[in-house]
Amino acid sequence: MIISGVHSIRMQKNPCCVKLSVQPSRGLVDEKFSILVQNTPPGFQVTVHALHHSEDGHDWEAFAHYTANNTGTVNVSEDPSLGGTYSGVEQMGLLWSLRPVPGNKPWLRMRKMNVQTPMEVTISVYQGHQTEGFTDQAPLAGVVVERWYMAPGVRRVPITEEGLTATLFLPSGPGPFPALIDLWGGGGQLVESRASLLASHGIAALALDYLTPKITVETGKMVENEYFEKAYKVLEQHPQVLGSRIAMLGISFGAVMTFKFAVYSEVIKLSCAVSVSGSHVQPIDGSVKQIFDYLIKNAGNTRINEENQTIWRDLLLPIPTDPAFKVDVGRLKCPLMLVVGEDDQNFPAPESAKDIKEMMERAGNSHLLTVLSYPNAGHLIEPPYTPHVRATNFVTVGSRQKVVALWGGEMVAHSRAQEDAWRKLLVFLRENLYGTNLGATSLSHLQRKFHLCDGCSVQTVSSTESKLQTRKSSL
Amino acid sequence: MFRVHAVVISVLQNAVLRMVPCVRISKNLACCRRAVGGVRWKSSHGLAPLLTASPVRALIDEKISIKGSFLPPHCAVTLCARMHSEDGDLWESFAHFNTKADGTFHLTRDDSVGGSYLGCDPMGLFWGLQPAPGEREGLRLRKKSVETPYVVRISLMEGHVSPREDQSTELAALTTERWYMAPGVRRIEIRQNGLVGTLFLPPGRGPFPAMLDLWGIGGGLVEYRSALFASRGYASLSLAYFGHKDLPGPQNQMNVGDSYFKTAFQLLQDHHQVCANRIGIIGTSFGVYLTLQLATQTGVKPSCLICINGPVGNGFRHQEADSDGMDGRVLSSVKYWTCDDQGNVSFKIFSSPENMIPESKVKVEDVACPLMYIEGMDDLSFSSKENVDLIKETLDTVGKSHLFTHLSYPGAGHLIEPPYAPNTRMSLWRVKPNKLFVQWGGHHAQHAAAQADSWKKILDFMEKHLR
Numbered sequence: 041m042i043i044s045g046v047h048s049i050r051m052q053k054n055p056c057c058v059k060l061s062v063q064p065s066r067g068l069v070d071e072k073f074s075i076l077v078q079n080t081p082p083g084f085q086v087t088v089h090a091l092h093h094s095e096d097g098h099d100w101e102a103f104a105h106y107t108a109n110n111t112g113t114v115n116v117s118e119d120p121s122l123g124g125t126y127s128g129v130e131q132m133g134l135l136w137s138l139r140p141v142p143g144n145k146p147w148l149r150m151r152k153m154n155v156q157t158p159m160e161v162t163i164s165v166y167q168g169h170q171t172e173g174f175t176d177q178a179p180l181a182g183v184v185v186e187r188w189y190m191a192p193g194v195r196r197v198p199i200t201e202e203g204l205t206a207t208l209f210l211p212s213g214p215g216p217f218p219a220l221i222d223l224w225g226g227g228g229q230l231v232e233s234r235a236s237l238l239a240s241h242g243i244a245a246l247a248l249d250y251l252t253p254k255i256t257v258e259t260g261k262m263v264e265n266e267y268f269e270k271a272y273k274v275l276e277q278h279p280q281v282l283g284s285r286i287a288m289l290g291i292s293f294g295a296v297m298t299f300k301f302a303v304y305s306e307v308i309k310l311s312c313a314v315s316v317s318g319s320h321v322q323p324i325d326g327s328v329k330q331i332f333d334y335l336i337k338n339a340g341n342t343r344i345n346e347e348n349q350t351i352w353r354d355l356l357l358p359i360p361t362d363p364a365f366k367v368d369v370g371r372l373k374c375p376l377m378l379v380v381g382e383d384d385q386n387f388p389a390p391e392s393a394k395d396i397k398e399m400m401e402r403a404g405n406s407h408l409l410t411v412l413s414y415p416n417a418g419h420l421i422e423p424p425y426t427p428h429v430r431a432t433n434f435v436t437v438g439s440r441q442k443v444v445a446l447w448g449g450e451m452v453a454h455s456r457a458q459e460d461a462w463r464k465l466l467v468f469l470r471e472n473l474y475g476t477n478l479g480a481t482s483l484s485h486l487q488r489k490f491h492l493c494d495g496c497s498v499q500t501v502s503s504t505e506s507k508l509q510t511r512k513s514s515l
Numbered sequence: 516m517f518r519v520h521a522v523v524i525s526v527l528q529n530a531v532l533r534m535v536p537c538v539r540i541s542k543n544l545a546c547c548r549r550a551v552g553g554v555r556w557k558s559s560h561g562l563a564p565l566l567t568a569s570p571v572r573a574l575i576d577e578k579i580s581i582k583g584s585f586l587p588p589h590c591a592v593t594l595c596a597r598m599h600s601e602d603g604d605l606w607e608s609f610a611h612f613n614t615k616a617d618g619t620f621h622l623t624r625d626d627s628v629g630g631s632y633l634g635c636d637p638m639g640l641f642w643g644l645q646p647a648p649g650e651r652e653g654l655r656l657r658k659k660s661v662e663t664p665y666v667v668r669i670s671l672m673e674g675h676v677s678p679r680e681d682q683s684t685e686l687a688a689l690t691t692e693r694w695y696m697a698p699g700v701r702r703i704e705i706r707q708n709g710l711v712g713t714l715f716l717p718p719g720r721g722p723f724p725a726m727l728d729l730w731g732i733g734g735g736l737v738e739y740r741s742a743l744f745a746s747r748g749y750a751s752l753s754l755a756y757f758g759h760k761d762l763p764g765p766q767n768q769m770n771v772g773d774s775y776f777k778t779a780f781q782l783l784q785d786h787h788q789v790c791a792n793r794i795g796i797i798g799t800s801f802g803v804y805l806t807l808q809l810a811t812q813t814g815v816k817p818s819c820l821i822c823i824n825g826p827v828g829n830g831f832r833h834q835e836a837d838s839d840g841m842d843g844r845v846l847s848s849v850k851y852w853t854c855d856d857q858g859n860v861s862f863k864i865f866s867s868p869e870n871m872i873p874e875s876k877v878k879v880e881d882v883a884c885p886l887m888y889i890e891g892m893d894d895l896s897f898s899s900k901e902n903v904d905l906i907k908e909t910l911d912t913v914g915k916s917h918l919f920t921h922l923s924y925p926g927a928g929h930l931i932e933p934p935y936a937p938n939t940r941m942s943l944w945r946v947k948p949n950k951l952f953v954q955w956g957g958h959h960a961q962h963a964a965a966q967a968d969s970w971k972k973i974l975d976f977m978e979k980h981l982r
Contacts (some may be wrong), residue, residue: 044955058977059982179720183698184698188572192691192692212689
């Protein structure tokens with residue numbers, strides 16, 4: 041119980057008594073930490089605060105209000121936040137609720153492009169329940185926490201042969217390792233954050249820039265199928281890669297590519313495929329340029345909302361009935377996982393997932409399909425504990441036009457979705473790339489691993505349910 | 516060729532250890548190797564098992580959880596840890612496991628059935644590290660540069676083997692980092708007011724409670740414990756007083772006196788990021804004498820004292836560094852250590868209270884703050900027991916027993932240090948004119964348990980009296 045007047049006690053008499061500890065102080069980006077505040081007076085009010093200076097020079101902060109218990113302790117993993125940038129019991133809320141500090145330009149996105157250095161976050165505890173002016177006052181205590189994309193021993197190998205623009209991340213150890221091709225979306229660039237994390241979990245991962253590689257920048261021409269096939273062959277022939285265990289993971293436009301190669305490629309033979317916020321709608325077996333042009337052709341379906349944010353989900357709607365415009369997933373021979381945010385404003389991922397399920401049921405290969413569908417999650421379902429952003433500045437490759445793209449998602453539900461999806465993605469990849477039970481048994485095996493109900497191939501994860509599941513199992 | 520692993524299983528229950536000796540002899544190659552029906556997993560399945568650990572970057576006193584998966588069920592595996600010291604010596608350890616029916620093993624759940632330690636101990640691979648066969652003798656693992664981590668490679672091997680086995684049976688591996696400094700901790704060299712030391716400050720503005728950290732007559736400047744204290748929220752000053760090039764006078768003698776240590780204490784008190792009335796002192800070995808001597812000086816009011824395996828007197832009078840003439844003791848003389856005919860050095864006689872000049876003994880009765888004494892009952896180098904008994908008796912006599920906490924650990928040796936680092940039972944003391952060794956004592960498993968338990972109690976003691 042809060043003793044009235046206690047929260048007005050100043051710490052002047054004994055300024056060094058409050059202790060703040062965060063464990064681990066050096067963690068991987070997807071690892072949980074525990075924050076403990078100790079030695080306050082019973083019932084003392086504190087604000088726990090996180091501050092991060094991003095790679096592109098902006099300050100992001102999060103904070104939460106707590107009341108110490110009768111032993112003078114606040115345990116962020118167990119105690120409810122009474123307000124701030126998140127509320128309730130949220131062990132990792134200080135990271136996923138980070139937002140640009142007031143005064144910054146709007147519509148920022150936090151991305152770590154250099155994965156060889158950690159993200160540094162300063163966690164502090166302040167007296168009282170505060171909402172602003174943190175940098176102007178002395179905290180009661182503070183620690184610095186590092187969040188790493190690369191585990192020690194993970195090797196980062198730039199790949200430039202065969203005209204590729206890619207980076208291979210090899211796990212620690214002798215190998216050989218199962219591998220994965222990692223594809224990002226329509227913004228292009230070589231994004232290494234996910235591949236480096238996957239290598240930290242034992243999967244050799246190739247981050248592949250296929251929209252803005254050196255060769256496209258120099259020639260002005262988009263890459264053809266051969267580019268992806270070369271990437272696949274580089275992996276397949278690598279002495280530290282198990283050539284028979286290669287997967288593909290794509291988000292957004294990268295997922296569009298993933299469907300194409302998973303079904304139509306004669307060269308690329310995948311052990312499994314993952315689409316995050318993707319769509320199977322495209323001119324079948326079209327080139328990258330043809331598929332891109334198909335999207336642009338439908339640009340008239342772009343909507344702008346009241347806040348002047350651009351909604352692109354209708355560019356791939358309605359789901360066509362003409363089979364020439366959707367990847368024939370009935371022909372898929374390897375396990376497929378779909379990760380879908382039901383509030384995706386950028387791609388019609390939920391509609392596409394529904395159609396994929398129907399196609400696969402008709403074709404008789406739906407036992408290969410796992411769908412993770414998250415209410416109130418948006419388009420950018422990325423590795424967990426990085427901040428959710430509902431809309432950000434965006435420039436699509438090929439266009440000079442800067443827009444504010446609406447991605448969708450509500451912060452809490454989206455953050456839970458990221459955590460749950462990442463955990464299940466790792467299980468899916470490990471079961472298919474490391475395990476001996478392949479193909480038909482993979483789904484029931486996965487269900488046991490996910491703790492899903494029997495007979496469910498589609499899982500709609502409510503936000504409370506995923507919170508429970510996330511609490512139960514560790515990453 | 517035999518390598519004897521003398522492993523003692525001990526169970527720490529309420530600070531009382533029950534010893535169950537178990538000796539395992541493992542021949543270099545054949546007899547305890549059990550490959551899975553002779554078939555190698557990689558070639559038959561084209562697969563490799565998965566080895567994971569969390570956290571992969573940890574502070575030295577943090578536990579790491581290591582797991583293996585995607586292995587065949589009920590099969591024999593070996594985990595091997597290897598690292599190089601800063602001097603380039605190879606240290607290694609290993610443990611034998613049998614996977615469960617689901618093809619996994621977890622070090623937090625499963626027993627090691629052979630190797631450097633037995634039973635369930637997730638940190639056994641770390642405290643069980645020993646110099647690899649063929650390395651120099653009498654090595655001690657001590658981190659000089661605390662700004663970089665120890666890098667320990669953990670390998671998973673087929674069958675129950677020793678690290679000397681054929682390297683090609685390595686199935687998986689991972690790399691862990693073991694740090695003495697948390698991110699944001701600041702390391703500041705102190706060369707002022709005649710002092711030679713290193714100050715570690717936690718991240719943030721403070722002010723912080725503080726510790727003065729004193730080591731033994733090995734001399735030099737030992738930083739790793741201070742770095743850890745700062746990583747736990749305490750400002751901490753490691754102080755050199757002997758055998759350091761920046762100290763005045765010949766390096767083979769102690770040229771500083773009481774005022775030197777008082778100056779160090781005052782530096783902490785005056786520091787704007789230190790809580791002046793929340794300073795403790797910790798001393799190991801000869802540092803215990805220095806701790807007690809400083810604590811009983813006028814004008815010095817520490818909040819608590821921690822003493823590990825050290826004496827209450829110094830066996831001889833010492834001079835103030837600022838008096839005329841440097842009549843310092845020549846510490847390389849045999850006055851304070853004895854040597855048997857096998858070249859084993861001991862400080863038992865020098866550190867025994869009955870051999871001390873009365874004037875050289877600290878006035879323990881003047882101690883005015885809580886005092887914790889940590890004793891390794893297998894300390895072969897110092898007369899720790901006699902000293903702790905004397906301290907206890909003295910404090911009892913003057914009605915101060917409520918200030919005194921005594922932790923004694925059966926099977927622990929002299930070098931009780933932060934946890935999960937290997938014990939050194941014997942190390943090189945001197946090379947010329949002849950090789951001499953010190954027997955520090957300590958049976959590895961019991962010593963490891965003592966380090967883990969005492970460190971926790973040290974931090975709790977500091978919490979209680981410094982916050």
